[in-house]
Amino acid sequence: MAVEALLSTRAQRAFLLTILIQGIVVLTMVAVTFAFVAEHVEFSTQRYKTLPCYLSLFALAEIFELLMAFDALRLRNVIQLIGILVFHGALIVFAALQVHETRTALVGAPDTADFINGDGPGSLWKKVLPFLIVSPCVIAVSWFSLLFWVRQLYFEFGWAIFHVVGANPAFKVMYRYYQIMICLLKFDFFCFTGVTMQLLIVVLATNSAEFGLTIAAIPIVLVLLIACGYAVQREVKWLMSISLVIMLAAETYFIYKLVRFYSPDSRAQYESTRATLTVFTIVAFLILFTTFAIGLRCFSDFDKGLRRSKEHDVTVTGTKKYSQTSPLPSPGDGNGNMSERQSSYLGGGHLEPRISIE
Missing domain, CATH: 1.20.120 (Four Helix Bundle (Hemerythrin (Met), subunit A))
Structure with a gap:
């Protein structure tokens, strides 16, 4: 079992690449929608302000998710990976909501052939609708891919957590x-x-x-x-x-x-x-x-007794590895005498060496 270097495994690279690719596709769809609408309406009008807001929020969300993914891989933080999955699911809901919000902004005269305000064939709304639908679909497909890679990373990062806090369940x-x-x-x-x-x-x-x-x-x-x-x-x-x-x-x-x-x-x-x-x-x-x-x-x-461990989260950037066939690193290495603190926490009882990776 080893603490792998950052982005040194297929699962890490695939996880980050999946988020990057879907972000590029989604932002492209949103930008195309924005450009089509900008040709025909003034965004200074109150009802049309939904579109620049939509673009800004998705740009913020995609950048935030990419940074969170890199940070989670850097820290070997399984909890944050799960949080990213939840966040990604929320993006699906948000993208679906924007279809309704954009229609509310663009369609002022339903059931008419008016290009700007109508929702009939050939209207501005029908022109941008396919691009709006692509976004939640792409995010949904990428979510299943992320689910697979998070499962791989869960097992990969287990040893890193053990290295920080040791085998003590508490x-x-x-x-x-x-x-x-x-x-x-x-x-x-x-x-x-x-x-x-x-x-x-x-x-x-x-x-x-x-x-x-x-x-x-x-x-x-x-x-x-x-x-x-x-x-x-x-x-x-x-x-x-x-x-x-x-x-x-x-x-x-x-x-x-x-x-x-x-x-x-x-x-x-x-x-x-x-x-x-x-x-x-x-x-x-x-x-x-x-x-x-x-x-x-x-x-x-x-x-x-956890403070030193929190101050020294796992941030592996090199290639140093620990093997189960080699002597185990002391849970207190670089963090003070962790073994003594763990023993004190459990009432002074002797701690038997064991591995429990979660």
């Missing part, structure tokens, strides 16, 4: 929650950015109070996520406590936005993007709440 559970927490913080960033981008591009007037509130929330949330990631890795209790409190406060922001989407006095301005905004906001709310819950679990694991 340490593996704590480390798994830590990985989930870090992964959730990254997805929190995307969801918040996605909601904010839609609001700033499609909905809000620059002279409105809500626009200013949305702009002000950006640095606050980014600082929160970075601070929380640092706190959970370094086990800084006071900073983690503040981060958890601010997370609860941030939940009220998402509730406020949901109310605004459907309030009689403001629902009209969200007409063309209400479905997508609602989905993004609910998902962001749920992920942030889950982050808060996992954060409490990680907080309870502070000072139990």
Whole structure:
């Protein structure tokens, strides 16, 4: 069993290449749709702002997914690979929603032959519809490919996790929650950015109070996520406590936005993007709440001997390998005396050498 170098195996290269290829295909389809519509309409008109928002979100999503995939391979993070699968599935839903959102924006006079506003044969809507349909289909096909490669990577990365935390089951559970927490913080960033981008591009007037509130929330949330990631890795209790409190406060922001989407006095301005905004906001709310819950679990694991392992995550870039026929690396190598800390955690009992790869 070996800790393979980054991108040195077929599964790693295929996983990253699958995401790259589907991203190029999808962004091409979205760009073609955007170009066709741009020839005939003005995007400054409120109802047509869905298209530039659609292109921006997909560009952000594809770049984010590619970076997350590379990061997961670099860290040998199985939890993050699973998160990418969930994220990819969400992209299928988002791409399907955009077919409806684009139709809402383009079709102002249903059942007519009007090229710009109609939905009959030869209309602008019929012209761009095939390109809109290709996106969710390509993402769906690539999802099954990713599922296969993640399964291969799951077995490949098992030894890397053992090398970080050893065979102690309790340490593996704590480390798994830590990985989930870090992964959730990254997805929190995307969801918040996605909601904010839609609001700033499609909905809000620059002279409105809500626009200013949305702009002000950006640095606050980014600082929160970075601070929380640092706190959970370094086990800084006071900073983690503040981060958890601010997370609860941030939940009220998402509730406020949901109310605004459907309030009689403001629902009209969200007409063309209400479905997508609602989905993004609910998902962001749920992920942030889950982050808060996992954060409490990680907080309870502070000072139990895992800090050095968290500070030295697996980031293999060379070709050094460990074999089961060779002496096993000590779980404490480079991380302090891990064996002593594991023994202390289990009440001072002697730890028998064993391997349990998950």
